[in-house]
Amino acid sequence: MMLVDSHCHLDRLSYGDKQVDMASVLAAAHARDIGYFLSVSVTLQQFPEMMTAIAPFTNVFASCGVHPLNQEPVVDAALLRELASNNRVVAIGETGLDYYYSPENKSTQQASFREHIRVARELGKPLIIHTRDAQVDTLRIMAEEGAEQVGGVLHCFTESLEMAQAAMAMGFYISISGIVTFRNASALQAVVRHLPLERLLVETDSPYLAPIPHRGKENEPAFVRDVAQFVADLKHVSLSELADITTRNFFDLFSLAKR
Ligand SMILES: [Zn+2]
Ligand SMILES: [Zn+2]
Numbered sequence: 001m002m003l004v005d006s007h008c009h010l011d012r013l014s015y016g017d018k019q020v021d022m023a024s025v026l027a028a029a030h031a032r033d034i035g036y037f038l039s040v041s042v043t044l045q046q047f048p049e050m051m052t053a054i055a056p057f058t059n060v061f062a063s064c065g066v067h068p069l070n071q072e073p074v075v076d077a078a079l080l081r082e083l084a085s086n087n088r089v090v091a092i093g094e095t096g097l098d099y100y101y102s103p104e105n106k107s108t109q110q111a112s113f114r115e116h117i118r119v120a121r122e123l124g125k126p127l128i129i130h131t132r133d134a135q136v137d138t139l140r141i142m143a144e145e146g147a148e149q150v151g152g153v154l155h156c157f158t159e160s161l162e163m164a165q166a167a168m169a170m171g172f173y174i175s176i177s178g179i180v181t182f183r184n185a186s187a188l189q190a191v192v193r194h195l196p197l198e199r200l201l202v203e204t205d206s207p208y209l210a211p212i213p214h215r216g217k218e219n220e221p222a223f224v225r226d227v228a229q230f231v232a233d234l235k236h237v238s239l240s241e242l243a244d245i246t247t248r249n250f251f252d253l254f255s256l257a258k259r
Contacts, residue, residue, distance in 0.1 A: 001033050001239070001240040001243045001244070002033055002034075002035040002036075002243060002247055003032075003033055003034045003035065003202065003224055003225060003228055003243045003246070003247060004034065004035065004036040004037070004038070004201075004202075004224075004246065004247050004250045005029065005034055005036075005037045005038070005202075005203055005204050005206075005221040005224040006038050006153070006155075006175055006201040006202060006203045006246075006250050007038055007040050007094075007128065007153075007155045007156065007175055007177070007201075007203035007204070007205055008037055008038070008039060008040065008203065008204050008205065008206045008220075008221050008224075009039065009040055009042065009205070009206065009207060009208075010022060010025070010037060010039040010050070010053065010054060010060065010206075010221070011039065011046065011049060011050040011053050011054070012042075012207050013025060013206065013207045013218060013220060014207065014218060018218070022053060022054070022057070023056075023057075025220050025221065025222075026057060026059075026060070026221070028220065028222045029220070029221040029222040029224070031222070032222045032225045033225065033243070034221055034222065034224055034225065035059060035247075036059050036060075036061065036247075036250070036257070036259075037057075037059065037060045037061070037221055038060075038061045038062070038063060038090070038091065038250075038254065038257070039054050039060055039061070039062050039063070040062075040063045040065075040091075040093065040094050040128060040155075041062065041063050041064045041065055041066075041093075041094075042065070042066065042067035042070050042094065043066055043067070043070045044064075044066060044075070044076065044079055044080060044083060047064055047083050048083075050062065051086065051088065054088075061088065061090045061091075061254065061256075061257045062086070062088050062089050062090065063089060063090065063091040063092065063093050063094065063128050064080065064083050064084035064086070064089045064091075064092060064093075065080065065084070065092050065093040065094055065095045065116055065128065066080070066095065066112055066116075067094050067095070067130065068094075068095065068096050068097055068098045068102065068109045068112065068113070068130055069098055069101055069102050071105060071108050071109065071112055073105075073108060074108055074111055074112055075111075075112040075115050075116070077115040077118070077119060080092075080115065080116070080119050081119050081122065081123070084119060084123055084125065085123060089125065089256075090125065090126075090254040090256040090257045091125055091126050091127065091128050091152070091254055092116050092119055092120040092123070092125050092126070092127050092128065092150075092152075093116060093127055093128030093129060093130070093152070093155075094128045094129070094130045094155060095112065095113050095116035095117075095127065095128070095129060095130070096109075096113055096129040096130035096131045096134075096138060097109050097110065097113060097130075097131055097132075097134035097137055097138050097141075098130060098131070098132045098133070098134065099132065099133040099134040099137075100132040100133040101132070103133075106137070110137065110141060113138075113141055114141060114144075114145050117141070117142070117145035117146070117147050117150075118145065120147070120150045120152070121145075121146060121149055121150055124150060125150060125256065126150050126151045126152040126153070126253055126254060127147060127150060127151070127152030127153070128152060128153055128155050129142075129147075129152055129153065129154050129155065129172075130155060130156065131154055131157075131159060131163075132158065132159075135159055135160065135163045138163075139163065139166050139167070142167070142170060142172075143170070147170060147172075148170035148171050148172075151170070151171040151172055151173075151253065152172055152173070152253070153172060153173040153174070153175045153201055153253060154167050154172055154173075154174050154175065155175040155177075155201075155203060155205070156175065156177040156179065156203065156205050156209070157174045157175060157176060157177075157188075157191075158179055158188055160191065161190075161191045161194050161195075164191060164195060168195075168196075168199050172199075173199050173200065173201050173249060173253050174195055174199055174200060174201070175200075175201035175202065175203045176192055176200060176201070176202055176203070176227060176231055177202075177203050177204065177205045177209055177211075177227060178204060178205070178209045178210055178211025178212070178214075178219065178223065178226070178227050179209055180192060180211075180227065180230055180231060180234075181211040181212040181226065181227065181230045182212065183212075189234055192231060192234050192235070193234055193235070197235060197237070197242070197245050197246075198245065198249065199249070200231065200242075200245070200246055200249060201246055201249055201250055201253070202224055202227045202228045202231060202242075202246050203224065203227070204219050204220065204221055204223055204224045204227065205219065206218070206219035206220045206221055206223070207219050207220065210223060211223050211226045211227050211230065212226070212230075213226070214226065225239075228242050228243060228246065
């Protein structure tokens, strides 16, 4: 059995405080059958440092992008294009819209999101999209900018079934994080029950959002197994079946990631 953590911020774990390093975090995940990792970029400034940190690990892939809550103030599209051309970069993002935490700069977020989709299309790399409280604008911009030409994933999904279906109709996958395990997540659990296995990915979004039973701890890629087990139970399949299909989905979507 092999799982993939399809979305983690490997460069943002507090290694110093816990006196561990990236190698031991990856080894702990490997011991729980997590074989591959996608380390997701959130700013262009920190991207080179992330690439240096993951360089020794051939089972770690990278994305390049600017998180909607990290506008710089607006993404430098030329720099994004240059950095994202790196062979190790298998996806563009995370990008998207977050009106929950940052409703005051919607137009900057939208401009940045459009630039990310354009670069993704130029480079032929799929998108990692963060979307919160911005369903209509997210789907509208995806359609207007032709996001279906490269596809991608709505990551850490917490929105409606209707939004998931609209994204899937554009060829997108839906990634489920540890939020699904939370006690107040019954609406999301109902959505997951309706999503086809063929479109699902699992992720930690570590160091944030540790799943039950690790709440209160810093999240790490090893815990994607707890997310996967929870989703498997919701879908009435075994953990190994869920691992097989989500791992296949990962490599189908991120076709530049090689096993
Ligand atoms: Zn996100
Ligand atoms: Zn993230």
